[in-house]
Amino acid sequence: MNKRYTLPTFETAQLPVVPAATRKNNYERGIAPGDLVYITEGEKKGTVTSVFHYNPSNDAVLVANVTEKRITPKTTWVENQNSHYVDYPSYLPMSKVKLAGKDKDDEGKVSYVVADEIVLKDKYYDDRYKRWLPKRFVKHHSSIEIPWPNPPSAFEDDALSTQEPTVFEKTYELQTIAKAPVPKAALNQLRNPYSKHKKRVLSELQARRLNSPEMPLSVEQKIYLAKQASKPKKTYTNLSEEIKDFIGDKMAQHINSIDNPAMLAHLEALSRAKVPDFEKTIQNIEDESK
Amino acid sequence: MNVLGTSWFRQLSAISPRSGVSIMRTFSTTLPVQARNKNDKFYKILKYVKPIDTTVYEAGQELPEGVKIPTTRPQFPQYRYEAMFFKRQNRGLFGGVQRKRSKTCSESGNKGLRVHLPNIQKTKLWSETLQKSIPIKVSTKVLKTITKEGGLDNYLTKNKPSREKTLGLKGWQLRYQVLKQRELNELPAIKDEEDKIRQVFYIHEDGKRFVVGKNKLLKELYPFVRRDSYTHVSHADFTRTHNYLSIAEVVKKLEQYPFDFSKVTI
Numbered sequence: 001m002n003k004r005y006t007l008p009t010f011e012t013a014q015l016p017v018v019p020a021a022t023r024k025n026n027y028e029r030g031i032a033p034g035d036l037v038y039i040t041e042g043e044k045k046g047t048v049t050s051v052f053h054y055n056p057s058n059d060a061v062l063v064a065n066v067t068e069k070r071i072t073p074k075t076t077w078v079e080n081q082n083s084h085y086v087d088y089p090s091y092l093p094m095s096k097v098k099l100a101g102k103d104k105d106d107e108g109k110v111s112y113v114v115a116d117e118i119v120l121k122d123k124y125y126d127d128r129y130k131r132w133l134p135k136r137f138v139k140h141h142s143s144i145e146i147p148w149p150n151p152p153s154a155f156e157d158d159a160l161s162t163q164e165p166t167v168f169e170k171t172y173e174l175q176t177i178a179k180a181p182v183p184k185a186a187l188n189q190l191r192n193p194y195s196k197h198k199k200r201v202l203s204e205l206q207a208r209r210l211n212s213p214e215m216p217l218s219v220e221q222k223i224y225l226a227k228q229a230s231k232p233k234k235t236y237t238n239l240s241e242e243i244k245d246f247i248g249d250k251m252a253q254h255i256n257s258i259d260n261p262a263m264l265a266h267l268e269a270l271s272r273a274k275v276p277d278f279e280k281t282i283q284n285i286e287d288e289s290k
Numbered sequence: 291m292n293v294l295g296t297s298w299f300r301q302l303s304a305i306s307p308r309s310g311v312s313i314m315r316t317f318s319t320t321l322p323v324q325a326r327n328k329n330d331k332f333y334k335i336l337k338y339v340k341p342i343d344t345t346v347y348e349a350g351q352e353l354p355e356g357v358k359i360p361t362t363r364p365q366f367p368q369y370r371y372e373a374m375f376f377k378r379q380n381r382g383l384f385g386g387v388q389r390k391r392s393k394t395c396s397e398s399g400n401k402g403l404r405v406h407l408p409n410i411q412k413t414k415l416w417s418e419t420l421q422k423s424i425p426i427k428v429s430t431k432v433l434k435t436i437t438k439e440g441g442l443d444n445y446l447t448k449n450k451p452s453r454e455k456t457l458g459l460k461g462w463q464l465r466y467q468v469l470k471q472r473e474l475n476e477l478p479a480i481k482d483e484e485d486k487i488r489q490v491f492y493i494h495e496d497g498k499r500f501v502v503g504k505n506k507l508l509k510e511l512y513p514f515v516r517r518d519s520y521t522h523v524s525h526a527d528f529t530r531t532h533n534y535l536s537i538a539e540v541v542k543k544l545e546q547y548p549f550d551f552s553k554v555t556i
Contacts, residue, residue: 199352200352201351201352201353202349202350202351202353204531205530205534206359207351208534209359209360209361209362209363209364210345210360211346211364212364212366212367214367215465215466216466216469216472216473218448219447221449
């Protein structure tokens with residue numbers, strides 16, 4: 001439906017919202033108040049106007065001469081307004097505008113360069129904006145630079161503002177790293193003692209709240225444990241030489257009677273295997289003898 | 291040749307008869323994971339149990355990450371076999387019975403799944419130890435077992451791994467209550483000097499028999515703690531820092547002060 005035939009409403013135009021993660025400020029987007037833009041769509045198509053404001057949450061610009069008729073509630077009236085029905089500045093999405101550069105030739109003839117796309121590169125310190133800004137070039141035409149416009153309102157000093165040389169004057173210099181610049185007693189006021197990044201320790205109550213009670217032992221369990229406790233402790237003793245000889249003889253007798261080389265190889269391999277239980281028992285015997 | 295320790299006779303079967311090359315059979319040193327063993331009688335319970343935290347936390351320990359500190363102290367010991375499916379079995383004595391599945395078949399041969407729920411009855415069971423009847427949902431299978439064991443308390447306190455697995459969360463909590471009550475019941479009631487029978491509530495390590503509970507001991511401890519501090523200790527402060535102590539710990543604290551134990555012991 002053509003917007004011209006619809007009744008004016010209080011509602012504002014609903015522009016699509018840019019997700020917060022992909023939002024850019026006007027310098028990252030390459031547009032600033034005071035820039036010239038060429039309108040590519042809509043009623044004012046083909047005209048060059050200047051930018052008032054860039055809205056990052058909708059990726060849209062407020063430009064001069066682009067307005068819509070709107071009914072404004074009385075609470076929003078400005079001075080000298082005597083009707084609800086006013087021309088209200090409307091946002092243009094950035095897809096409907098293109099950045100333009102003004103150029104004057106030697107004869108004083110004004111021409112405009114409209115950049116289909118722009119490239120931001122080579123940061124420099126802009127003294128007018130008091131910040132680092134990228135240079136703007138027309139894409140694929142690195143010789144055509146579109147300079148940033150003059151900021152709409154220059155910074156004016158008033159009675160309470162601090163002068164620039166006063167700010168840059170160095171009044172304190174760190175003399176030694178052996179002595180802390182901030183007194184220790186003041187640290188707690190500068191830092192957050194409740195920071196989640198600080199290592200916290202469990203209090204007595206917290207520890208008790210985390211530990212569950214133990215299940216009491218049943219009668220059978222108590223009897224079993226008492227029996228185990230009354231048993232004499234297991235002692236480990238080394239085999240006597242006589243027993244060792246006896247076992248060795250038996251083994252030798254058995255092994256000598258085997259003539260299958262595969263079985264002998266197998267027994268050989270087995271003898272090299274490490275048995276954890278055996279090693280543990282030997283360790284126990286050694287501990288006992290000490 | 292090291293022959294004394296090797297249990298080589300068991301490993302003889304590992305020989306490969308054709309090649310004559312010996313192959314060592316490796317035996318798993320870890321215990322078989324019961325939960326994965328489908329032949330296990332309690333596979334249905336063990337296949338997905340709620341994991342428990344067995345860490346013993348201590349005061350002064352670094353605050354563990356990802357552990358939520360409960361607002362109250364846990365009432366019951368942790369249960370290792372809390373099933374995470376068919377959760378109604380945690381709210382009654384189901385004895386490990388689960389729902390079963392089968393297929394229905396229509397005349398035209400279409401099949402549909404259906405379930406068979408276990409036979410669960412809502413009853414009141416008398417606990418001899420707790421001296422009260424407990425309204426609870428019980429499977430008929432467990433009712434039979436309770437009769438066989440000679441009462442609910444015997445069923446709950448039987449010390450077998452299978453009983454522990456099939457008790458369910460509710461049964462585990464009841465077991466704790468019963469065993470705690472039995473511990474209390476074992477404490478004697480003794481005649482004092484005025485021939486009045488007094489119930490002993492706690493016997494200390496050194497043999498002191500206390501005829502009062504923890505709250506009354508805390509009441510005795512408070513004036514000492516207040517006098518001991520340079521700053522004011524309000525009763526609320528005292529409660530906050532002493533209420534969680536066990537009766538044994540309260541007695542140990544009282545022993546540090548010149549407290550006359552004769553008025554609370556027998």
